Structure formats: structure tokens, C-alpha cells
Amino acid sequence: xxxxxxxxxxxxxxxxxxxxxxxxxxxxxxxxxxxxxxxxxxxxxxxxxxxxxxxxxxxxxxxxxxxxxxxxxxxxxxx
Amino acid sequence: xxxxxxxxxxxxxxxxxxxxxxxxxxxxxxxxxxxxxxxxxxxxxxxxxxxxxxxxxxxxxxxxxxxxxxxxxxxxxxxxxxxxxxxxxxxxxxxxxxxxxxxxxxxxxxxxxxxxxxxxxxxxxxxxxxxxxxxxxxxxxxxxxxxxxxxxxxxxxxxxxxxxxxxxxxxxxxxxxxxxxxxxxxxxxxxxxxxxxxxxxxxxxxxxxxxxxxxxxxxxxxx
Numbered sequence: 001x002x003x004x005x006x007x008x009x010x011x012x013x014x015x016x017x018x019x020x021x022x023x024x025x026x027x028x029x030x031x032x033x034x035x036x037x038x039x040x041x042x043x044x045x046x047x048x049x050x051x052x053x054x055x056x057x058x059x060x061x062x063x064x065x066x067x068x069x070x071x072x073x074x075x076x077x078x079x
Numbered sequence: 080x081x082x083x084x085x086x087x088x089x090x091x092x093x094x095x096x097x098x099x100x101x102x103x104x105x106x107x108x109x110x111x112x113x114x115x116x117x118x119x120x121x122x123x124x125x126x127x128x129x130x131x132x133x134x135x136x137x138x139x140x141x142x143x144x145x146x147x148x149x150x151x152x153x154x155x156x157x158x159x160x161x162x163x164x165x166x167x168x169x170x171x172x173x174x175x176x177x178x179x180x181x182x183x184x185x186x187x188x189x190x191x192x193x194x195x196x197x198x199x200x201x202x203x204x205x206x207x208x209x210x211x212x213x214x215x216x217x218x219x220x221x222x223x224x225x226x227x228x229x230x231x232x233x234x235x236x237x238x239x240x241x242x243x244x245x246x247x248x249x250x251x252x253x254x255x256x257x258x259x260x261x262x263x264x265x266x267x268x269x270x271x272x273x274x275x276x277x278x279x280x281x282x283x284x285x286x287x288x289x290x291x292x293x294x295x296x297x298x299x300x301x302x
Contacts, residue, residue: 010181014226015252017182063143066136066172068179069226 004047004056005075008065009040040070080105080299082292083120085150085166087112087141091128092163092275099275100124103292112144121299122159122203123150125166127219127273137180137222138168147173159203159295160267164220167259167269176260176269177235178227183220184252192284193218193272194246195258199239202265203298207290213246214287216277218258223271225253225260235260243270 010016016038023037043064047056056074065072082100084107086093097107108120112130117123130141141147147169154160154175162170170176183189194215197208208214227235232254235241243259251271259270274288 013228015181015184015224017184017186017224017252021186063139064135066139066179068171068177068228069181 002047002049003077004045005077006043006045006056006060006064006072007040007075008043008060008070008072009038011069011071014069080122080296081108081118081120082106082295083108083110083117083123085110085112085123085125085146087128087130087144089129089132090126090165092126092273093128095273095275096124096126096163099278099289099292102278102289103296105292105296110146112141112146115145115149117146117149117153122161122295123153124275125150125160125162125169126275127164127166130165130169133165136172137165138170138172141165141169142172151175154262154267157264157266159298161204161291161295162267162269163273163275164223164271167271168222170267170269175267176262177231178225178260180222180271181224181226181252182222183224183250188219188221189223189250190217190219191250192216193250193258195243195272196246197242198244199242199261199265201239202242202261202268202294204268204291204294205242206297207294214277214290215285216272216274216288217284218250218272220251220271223251223253225251225255225257225271227254238263242268243272 019037019039060072082105084096100107197212245256274291277283277288
């Protein structure tokens, strides 16, 4: 078994109202100096050894992310 | 004429969509998400709600439902398909329509009666309207902001494929005030507002939405 991480982020040109709301809250909470926040999704998959990179990419591109509005990155990490 | 209305787990507006079909003189046929069967219908409505709880992204899981595979195949052969609200999101996820819907720009769920301008009265679902007509129908959604890259927007605008546009203040941050769009062949239409809730002044703000269902019945009768 291997652990695979998929990070999904809104594309830079796509409005991210949730990230903006977090960014706007920070100064109110007394945290200064944060100029921008983007909010995305982080998936951790436990994957059998025979699942290849092409399959993982297909999972990310067709299901975990919507490539119209989101970028994605797949990483294998030490479990 | 038989009009299929899909029910997913979490669908809310299938009953109103079926009622709208009957008001327009059609026969409403219930379609179930898990069936590979369109029951010989002439058109399909993908109604609003929260399909499969809308986990991951709105419409992302519903897109892979067995019945949606059939809808995609039928739409590619020219069957009229209407996606309302969550149905619009599902049609975008299924790549029957371009673009995507994201969280409203002010983060609030918007629930109000909304004026729309009819920008294209040549689709299978809009021939009963005058070009440029303004209609009042309910809008109720938290993720109704229409997004697409600039080249897609230019293509939609250039080909007249924006079907409905919000009138007045933009309620959700949709690019170009887009409320609804159509496929290149004018058979598939998706919109965030709810025409099926505005078919009788007794139960809705107006009966302005009924024209979409009457248009469909007209189009199939002519064909």
C-alpha cells in the first residue's frame, strides 16, 4: 500500500470567494501581513501497489478536480 | 410526448418539474438515477436539488450515474435536455455544456424572485418567448456563479449561446451576468433559476416559466 496525496486548487484566474472570505477575516482576528488566501482541497488516498500513475492522474482529472476551474497535483508520499 | 424527469438521491425539484411538464400538455416520466434506461422518452429534464449530497463538487458524482450516461448519448443524437440549477451543474460536469458553477461571490445562498432577459429564443426550450423578453422566476442557489475561460465566453457570446441573462444586480458573480446557456445545436439548455416553480400565478411569482415547457412540446410536435 502507498499513500497518495491529491491537491486541488482553484485556477489563478478563477474567483475564489471562500479564500477571499478567509483573507478578509485575518486582519479582524489580529493577524496582519497576509495579503492573499486561496482555498482548495487536499485528498489522501491509500492505494494498492499495482495502481499506476496514469490511473491516479485519471482519477484526479475526471473526478477529484474539475479542470475547467481547478488545477490538480498528484504526489506519492511515504506512508 | 414523453418527457423524462430524473430523480437522484437528494433531488428536490423533480415533482415540480413533472408538474410543469403536465401543465404544458406533456406526459411526465419518472427516471431513476441507477437505471440505464430512458424509457423511450422524447426529452429529459435534470432537475434541481443536491444530488448525492453534492459532496466533492456540485454534480460531480451525479455525472457518473448510470442514467446520465444514457442522457449524454441521447443528447449527442439531438435529444432535448434541460438542466435546472443542480441539473445545470450536472450538465456542465458531464461536458454537455461548457464552463462550471462556483460558490456565489458574496458566499450567501440566494433565494429570491429574479428577472431574466431572454437572449436566445431559438433553442428547443425557448421558442415561446419573444427575443429580449424579461421574465420573473425564482432563483435559489448557493453555487450559481457561472465561470468559463475567456475563449469559451467569447465563443458563447459570439454564437448567441447565452440563453438567459440576469437583469439588474448580478446575484451570484456569474461572468457576463449569465443565467443560462445552450449547446451548439440549441437542444441542450442549462440555467440556474427555476422556471418549473413559475408556471402558475397561484403557486409562483408568475407563470413566466411555463413557456420553456410549452416550447419543448412545440419543438417535438413539429419534429
